[in-house]
Amino acid sequence: MNTHIKTNRAWKWVSTVLLLSMIAYVLIYPPLKKAEGSTAMAAGTAVAKVNGVTISSSQLYDAMLATGGDQTLDSLITEELINQESQKSGIQVTDADIQAELTKVQSSYGSDTEFQQALTSYGMTLDDLKKNMKTQVLLKKILAPQVTITDDDIKKYYDANLESLKTPEQVQVSHIAVATKEEADALAAALKAGGDFAALAKEKSLDAATKDKSGELGYIAKGSADAAFETAAFAMKVGANSDPIPTSTGYDIIKVTDHKMAATPTLEEKKESIKQSLTDEKLSTLASSWLEEQKGKSTVENYLTKK
Numbered sequence: 001m002n003t004h005i006k007t008n009r010a011w012k013w014v015s016t017v018l019l020l021s022m023i024a025y026v027l028i029y030p031p032l033k034k035a036e037g038s039t040a041m042a043a044g045t046a047v048a049k050v051n052g053v054t055i056s057s058s059q060l061y062d063a064m065l066a067t068g069g070d071q072t073l074d075s076l077i078t079e080e081l082i083n084q085e086s087q088k089s090g091i092q093v094t095d096a097d098i099q100a101e102l103t104k105v106q107s108s109y110g111s112d113t114e115f116q117q118a119l120t121s122y123g124m125t126l127d128d129l130k131k132n133m134k135t136q137v138l139l140k141k142i143l144a145p146q147v148t149i150t151d152d153d154i155k156k157y158y159d160a161n162l163e164s165l166k167t168p169e170q171v172q173v174s175h176i177a178v179a180t181k182e183e184a185d186a187l188a189a190a191l192k193a194g195g196d197f198a199a200l201a202k203e204k205s206l207d208a209a210t211k212d213k214s215g216e217l218g219y220i221a222k223g224s225a226d227a228a229f230e231t232a233a234f235a236m237k238v239g240a241n242s243d244p245i246p247t248s249t250g251y252d253i254i255k256v257t258d259h260k261m262a263a264t265p266t267l268e269e270k271k272e273s274i275k276q277s278l279t280d281e282k283l284s285t286l287a288s289s290w291l292e293e294q295k296g297k298s299t300v301e302n303y304l305t306k307k
Contacts, residue, residue, distance in 0.1 A: 111218025
């Protein structure tokens with residue numbers, strides 16, 4: 001995985017409660033299912049052996065129940081409350097709704113690589129994420145009528161956050177990471193002789209996160225990458241390949257494919273994105289209080305807490 005690009009974005013959801021619920025469900029539910037089909041394992045099915053001693057599925061279940069059972073059950077209760085309210089209100093989620101939410105989450109990251117790294121850090125695949133987005137989208141649809149964002153709200157946000165809304169100077173880069181200078185010199189020579197950067201990245205790069213994507217890292221801003229890597233990238237012309245660059249893990253050859261100068265957006269240009277940010281912020285605040293209210297007025301029997 002590339003270590004030259006610094007990542008500092010947080011995983012973004014409407015509700016932290018829902019995020020934890022989804023992760024708990026994804027991590028705990030799959031091991032309790034057969035490798036093929038969706039029928040639950042028999043209680044005594046072996047899931048591992050240690051020096052000939054069997055660990056059964058019931059032991060695995062009991063261990064997971066002890067360490068995360070309360071939280072996971074609470075997440076399922078939450079999911080059921082949201083489903084019941086959506087059915088009562090006639091609210092449905094379409095594939096287009098899921099895709100729109102997914103696109104928004106992806107766009108909150110600087111690059112697809114950064115997004116994939118976030119997924120990996122939570123032990124999730126893209127399919128896992130899409131499957132678990134339905135509850136989040138349902139909750140947002142339920143709460144949306146309670147949220148109003150005015151033009152004055154948007155203007156205040158724009159004025160207060162203008163510095164962070166500005167786009168810094170950026171370059172779009174791809175790279176090929178190798179271990180030694182000899183390898184890097186050979187790559188540089190091959191590129192000068194007309195070699196294809198994308199093909200060489202797929203064949204030679206040690207960066208597993210980008211090699212299958214032709215070495216593409218996306219856009220980087222100043223201050224977001226390894227110093228030597230960044231200095232070389234911002235000094236290059238679009239379309240150029242670098243000489244070997246020493247990094248903390250070896251050597252890189254980089255290619256710059258676009259260069260964007262710093263820019264200050266107008267209020268009109270940022271209006272929709274600010275409105276969405278303010279909406280999500282209010283939805284996040286509403287989510288916790290709404291869920292507590294629903295639990296308070298519903299009949300919820302939690303048998304784990306009664307043990």
